[in-house]
Amino acid sequence: MMPFRAQIHKNLEKIEDYQFKIIAPSHGPMYNKPDFIINAYHKWVFDEPKNIVVLPFISMHGSTRKMVDCLVSALAIKGVKVEQFDLSVTDIGKLAMALVDAGTIVIGTPTVLTGPHPVVAYAAVLANALRPKLKFAxxxxxxxxxxxxxxxxxxxxxxxxxxxxPPVICKGQPREVDYQALEKLAETIAQKHQENGFK
Ligand SMILES: Cc1cc2nc3c(=O)[nH]c(=O)nc-3n(C[C@H](O)[C@H](O)[C@H](O)COP(=O)(O)O)c2cc1C
Structure with a gap:
């Protein structure tokens, strides 16, 4: 439903004044507890993003992995929840679900043939198609x-x-200066989430 938020928004407003006992969609089961469904749609459509970073990544030789570990710890210390997805083993549906509420996406990738690793490109295309509420990347x-x-x-x-x-891209294994840049990135994300009232 993520890409259709604007339409759902309008339709939720349209049905506000109606009292109804059952939802009978054009396909799928009928619901005799409409509030459960309507409340879920409200949450998905109207709620602000949460204090969550989604971090899809892959690492062929371990350098990006070290960067991910550093960023995840730095964010956790600052009270930001991180959902990391190692794309070599991830169920892509779980990544899609995590995107529903996240405030920020951080994409972790080694360079492969000048661009991102192909599975990272796939995850980026998916995130783009879903149009989640993300505010930062x-x-x-x-x-x-x-x-x-x-x-x-x-x-x-x-x-x-x-x-x-600002991204943090390092040559080969991360060094002290790269770890410092990742700490700074975590600080910036935490600050932006706080300024935007993400809970
Ligand atoms: C198949 C393959 C293609 C690569 N292509 C590039 C490239 O185009 N440009 C580059 O700078 N490095 C390239 N690299 C090097 C990796 O980006 C580099 O080793 C990086 O540190 C790997 O990160 P990782 O340890 O997280 O896998 C390539 C490595 C592999 C295995």
Whole structure:
């Protein structure tokens, strides 16, 4: 339902004044407890994003993984909930569900043939199609000699109306300066979530 939020919004307003006992959709089961369904739609459509970062990532040789671990710990210390998805084993439906409430997406990828790893590109395309309520996005990852990972991912997510927080891309294994940049990224995300009242 995520991409149809605007239409659902209008339709929820239309039915506000009606008293009804049953919801009989054009397909699927009938519901005799309409409040349960209507309340769920209200939550999905009207609620602000939550204090959650969704972090889909993959790592071939462990560098991006180290960056992910650092960012996750730094965010946790700052009270931000993180849902991380190792895309080599993730059920993509679970990633889609996590996107319903998240305030920020951070995409973690090594550079492969100048762009993101293909499974990361797939996850980015999915997030773009779902148009979740996300307000912020960033990218972290490692490269070897030359990368266009940030530009490529940015081009894959035009539907996401997000503010991009400066990415952290490092050469090879992350070093002290990269860990500091990840700490800073966590701080910025926590601050933006707080300023926006994400609970
Ligand atoms: C198949 C393959 C393609 C790669 N292509 C590039 C590339 O185009 N540009 C680059 O800078 N590094 C490239 N690399 C190097 C990786 O991005 C680099 O080793 C990175 O540190 C891996 O991160 P990871 O440890 O998280 O997997 C490639 C590596 C592999 C295995």
């Amino acid at each position: 960033s990218i972290i990852g490692s490269y070897g000699w030359g990368t266009k990972v940030v530009e490529t991912i940015a081009g894959l997510i035009p539907n996401l109306k997000v503010e991009i927080i």
